Amino acid sequence: MKSIRKLRIHPGGLLFDTVNMGMMLLLCITTLYPFLYLLTMSLSPSDVSFTTIKIWPEKFTWANYQMVFEHKYIRSGFVNAVIRTVLGTLITLVVTVSAAYVLAKPYFPHRKFWTQLIVLTMFFSGGLIPTYLMIKGLNLMNTVWALVLPSMVSAFQLIVTRNFLQSLPAELEESAKIDGANDIYILWKIVIPLSMPILVTLGLWNIVFHWNQWFDSMLYMTRPENEVLQVVMRRIVLDGEMDMLSTAVPEMQRQVNTETLKAATIMFTTIPIILIYPFVQKYFIKGMLVGAVKG
Amino acid sequence: MQAPTKAETIRRKWPSVPVRSRLQLLKHNRYWKHRYLTILLLPCIIYFFVFHYFPLYGVQIAFKDYKFLAGINGSEWVGLENFRKLFAMESFNNAFRNTLIISFYKFVFGFPAPILFAILLNEIRLVFMRRFIQSISYFPHFLSWVILAGVFTQFLSPSTGPLNLLLKEIGLDAVYFLGNPEWFRSVLVATDIWKDLGWSAIIYLAAMAGINPELYEVAKVDGANRFQRIRNITLPGIAPVVTIMLILSIGKIIQDDFDQVMNLYNPAVYGVGDVLSTYTYRTGIESIQYSFATAVGLFKNVISLIAVLIANWIAKKVSDSSLW
Numbered sequence: 021m022k023s024i025r026k027l028r029i030h031p032g033g034l035l036f037d038t039v040n041m042g043m044m045l046l047l048c049i050t051t052l053y054p055f056l057y058l059l060t061m062s063l064s065p066s067d068v069s070f071t072t073i074k075i076w077p078e079k080f081t082w083a084n085y086q087m088v089f090e091h092k093y094i095r096s097g098f099v100n101a102v103i104r105t106v107l108g109t110l111i112t113l114v115v116t117v118s119a120a121y122v123l124a125k126p127y128f129p130h131r132k133f134w135t136q137l138i139v140l141t142m143f144f145s146g147g148l149i150p151t152y153l154m155i156k157g158l159n160l161m162n163t164v165w166a167l168v169l170p171s172m173v174s175a176f177q178l179i180v181t182r183n184f185l186q187s188l189p190a191e192l193e194e195s196a197k198i199d200g201a202n203d204i205y206i207l208w209k210i211v212i213p214l215s216m217p218i219l220v221t222l223g224l225w226n227i228v229f230h231w232n233q234w235f236d237s238m239l240y241m242t243r244p245e246n247e248v249l250q251v252v253m254r255r256i257v258l259d260g261e262m263d264m265l266s267t268a269v270p271e272m273q274r275q276v277n278t279e280t281l282k283a284a285t286i287m288f289t290t291i292p293i294i295l296i297y298p299f300v301q302k303y304f305i306k307g308m309l310v311g312a313v314k315g
Numbered sequence: 316m317q318a319p320t321k322a323e324t325i326r327r328k329w330p331s332v333p334v335r336s337r338l339q340l341l342k343h344n345r346y347w348k349h350r351y352l353t354i355l356l357l358p359c360i361i362y363f364f365v366f367h368y369f370p371l372y373g374v375q376i377a378f379k380d381y382k383f384l385a386g387i388n389g390s391e392w393v394g395l396e397n398f399r400k401l402f403a404m405e406s407f408n409n410a411f412r413n414t415l416i417i418s419f420y421k422f423v424f425g426f427p428a429p430i431l432f433a434i435l436l437n438e439i440r441l442v443f444m445r446r447f448i449q450s451i452s453y454f455p456h457f458l459s460w461v462i463l464a465g466v467f468t469q470f471l472s473p474s475t476g477p478l479n480l481l482l483k484e485i486g487l488d489a490v491y492f493l494g495n496p497e498w499f500r501s502v503l504v505a506t507d508i509w510k511d512l513g514w515s516a517i518i519y520l521a522a523m524a525g526i527n528p529e530l531y532e533v534a535k536v537d538g539a540n541r542f543q544r545i546r547n548i549t550l551p552g553i554a555p556v557v558t559i560m561l562i563l564s565i566g567k568i569i570q571d572d573f574d575q576v577m578n579l580y581n582p583a584v585y586g587v588g589d590v591l592s593t594y595t596y597r598t599g600i601e602s603i604q605y606s607f608a609t610a611v612g613l614f615k616n617v618i619s620l621i622a623v624l625i626a627n628w629i630a631k632k633v634s635d636s637s638l639w
Binding site for chain 1: 453
């Protein structure tokens with residue numbers, strides 16, 4: 021669905037247009053300036069004081085980023101975040117698409133019942149403590165599975181995928197079936213190649229979800245080397261555990277400016293999202309509208 | 316009396332099936348017939364049972380005095396004791412009140428904001444500008460509250476944050492936005508709108524794209540000015556979507572944004588900023604009062620469920636298009 025309507029330029033309303041454009045640009049600045057400010061901070065040497073508003077660094081340095089990269093827990097956090105993102109997204113894709121394919125088949129026994137069983141879970145949850153106790157009971161603490169399994173399938177994503185698969189023409193599958201192919205083979209060889217748009221959408225949804233997820237890591241990871249990047253960043257920036265940073269590079273301890281280092285840490289966590297943003301834009305929006313319109 | 320043989324049992328249960336062996340019977344089972352599909356669905360069903368239905372069993376500790384060594388089953392039943400304790404607790408009532416107040420403010424200011432934004436954006440004539448502004452507007456939606464809280468603690472800092480520098484520049488006093496109880500709720504509402512303005516506007520922009528452009532042309536020919544066109548074409552055009560979104564927001568009445576509050580608040584603003592989900596976290600995980608925290612969670616989830624069901628029910632009545 022394209023949200024672009026053709027509008028022709030016509031005389032009049034110039035004042036409205038100017039004011040409107042001005043407000044929109046102000047909004048863009050309001051949205052972007054906090055990030056620009058942090059970028060400036062992160063690129064400034066530690067002796068620059070931030071008592072005046074800055075748009076661009078007066079002096080330029082990579083030192084803050086260098087210290088961030090060399091930080092032990094930021095490194096492990098980055099690796100952990102990548103692992104959970106890749107593993108989580110792959111497992112989610114496989115299980116969601118498989119299940120959606122089955123639930124899209126009108127002849128599958130008790131299809132309605134299974135679908136309802138899944139949709140129903142959108143309306144309740146056991147809550148924080150029962151889930152926490154269960155993860156503990158399953159001995160998943162401090163394993164990547166505690167981050168991957170609890171959010172393995174989203175009922176919403178499953179239904180969106182099912183709707184997509186239902187819209188595919190059935191003829192292709194039928195001819196393969198007559199040739200004696202089984203369902204798993206058909207799904208893999210015929211359906212998946214036709215489903216790339218929904219797969220990319222699902223993939224991006226889950227990549228962004230996993231990258232941004234922090235609370236489960238805070239709950240289930242009790243050792244700092246198991247924490248994901250967001251949690252490490254949170255401890256450094258929000259809890260002000262600066263010793264985490266300063267002890268990392270003892271010889272630079274004298275000249276550490278905690279604020280510029282914090283800024284570099286935040287930017288480092290944001291950059292992966294910025295990198296996939298062009299794709300995210302394209303597919304997220306489509307997906308959101310599909311979900312909103314069709315359900 | 317002799318027990319019936321297996322073959323007899325099968326014959327009695329499924330009279331139409333000729334019995335030769337168990338395998339024979341299995342072949343008539345529809346799940347067996349679609350066994351590859353069954354295999355494909357199985358992981359998903361197991362997942363929902365383990366991670367969504369099974370935790371419901373654990374909810375019973377809200378009515379028990381949970382002891383770690385005794386486990387869920389072995390702990391003693393205490394009936395509604397945890398709930399009695401809860402309602403007598405000032406900290407709980409405070410969190411409950413805050414949840415409602417913050418949700419209310421977020422609704423009052425946050426609901427119209429994306430509609431207004433969508434209408435104004437829709438009036439931008441240059442297509443590439445419109446796309447550009449929209450692309451920027453929903454960027455913050457994709458960032459976690461951990462990142463955004465980091466951004467805002469720096470940005471709103473009383474000593475070095477640009478906003479306070481600006482305030483000082485124009486002769487006002489610096490404000491410690493995140494540590495001042497008078498300001499904290501406003502910060503929550505404002506940052507919430509800031510984060511999701513562009514994202515929430517998408518659905519309205521899509522609705523506007525569905526309006527027949529000829530209507531605008533005809534109105535223009537008839538001499539309608541910009542505001543008249545917005546009022547008489549755009550607004551009625553998006554009214555159904557607005558109605559649905561309005562109804563669905565009833566469902567959010569007690570839903571608080573845990574990520575946002577958890578990352579922005581601090582003990583200085585617990586009085587105005589603590590909400591039910593953060594309260595659950597602190598009592599449950601930090602103070603290890605599992606039963607008490609589960610009771611808080613259950614209380615919230617039940618109200619939330621009722622609100623969502625009511626919202627869906629009304630939405631269905633109004634438009635024949637419920638969530639599902």
